[in-house]
Amino acid sequence: MKPFFIDGSRSYGYSLLIEEIGREGFYYPLYRTSDTYAYWKNLLKALVSSRAVTLLDSDINPSEIAGVDIASLNERVEIGRCEIETTGQLIDAVKRSTAEISIFTSGTTGQPKKIVHTVASLTRTVRTGEKYENDVWGFAYNPTHMAGLQVFFQAFENACTLVNLFGKSRSEIYEIIKSRHITHLSATPTFYRLLLPVERTCPGVVRVTLGGERSDAHLYENIQKIFPNAKVNNIYASTEAGALFASKDDCFRIPDAIRDKIKVSDSELLIHESLLGTSESMSLDGDYYHSGDLIEWVDEAQGLFRFISRKNEMINVGGYKVNPEEVETALLSIAGVRQALVYGKSNSVLGNVICADIVPDDGYELDAVGIKQALQGILQDFKIPRRIKFVETLPLTRTGKLKRV
């Protein structure tokens, strides 16, 4: 029988999973663990018994999130034995579940928000069928957040194998992809950038998905070099709404089925409440939620659009608005720049000064003056970072995105 989950040298089969879910007779509504298999098992127990469950990061400090009763952390609740004997029965029971699943936003900006989802809202874009049953998924997201849950359900509902890559080093990732015959990968652009420069190719991977952050043409080219046989696409998902749109290049298409539930106002993407999980801390404007994502239409009639930036991330420099992601994209096009984070520092002359932290590629000697001169042909003067620091690593959020300061 196929493994359900592989983590390092340990492999957990679907038969073990079914046997333990049937026998143990309890679950944890509020569970914090660094054991990813135990975490998945607990989630599935909650789902098959239609009990509420709150998903917490393994390293979360309860003071970081509001509305969590810390006294009941890792406290067992009896649910009785359940009569599940086959993988098919387990999957059906999960699909029928009415459990409420509470997750938290990653807090890229501000305090994490709690959002309540159901299996239906988390599995909107899951595809099942014979053509998916031999997929082997590299698991590169935090398991407690939206993107990780999307990958989990896509793999689980097809009884596929998940292989843990989250938090592994670059050389481990290359090794695991090869030795475990991974065919499908879904991760943030930051994850793929960590695989650069191209060390070896992974011909067994047939599908590569990027999500969670803006990516750039330079990264696409390199991803295609590492994964020469893969179709590369992008997914737009949010903690509030789950997965909504997919793309083949940098353009997203709104599916016909939800075309009337998406609006654009002042370039901002608005999402109808019927597509959302529920949350007390999420404010609606009429029936619509302001996503904070700024877009431009490529073909409005076809529902094709491109992301520009996050609304609250624009930096005001002496009255000019600078999109940090545009500057990051320009920096990443310079040879020797592996990762870049652009942010504003308050300043008495201009309000803000553009600053950049850069992680250089191994073997490159970069200097600030050279970087600025290289940018002069690409960016307007006011967008060029005035303070450039070279660093070994950049801080990431719990979901593996660049942390904005």
Place this chain on the structure above:
Amino acid sequence: MEEQVLSIINDIRKSKRLNVLDALKETDNLRTDLNLTSFDLAELTVRIEDEFGVDIFEEGIVNTIGEIYGRLAK
């Protein structure tokens, strides 16, 4: 201190492809003599703040090199 200020100003001038200066005069005007724009002045303040912990524009406009020395000597 004067050497550090010269080095910062030369870095800014190099980025703009202007010639590197051997020395600064106290009477040098930041805009007209040294060709610094307001973006360059903002960079200058950030760099000086990084090195000396002083925001030279905090108490108002600074026009000349001599005035920068004055703020830093306080």
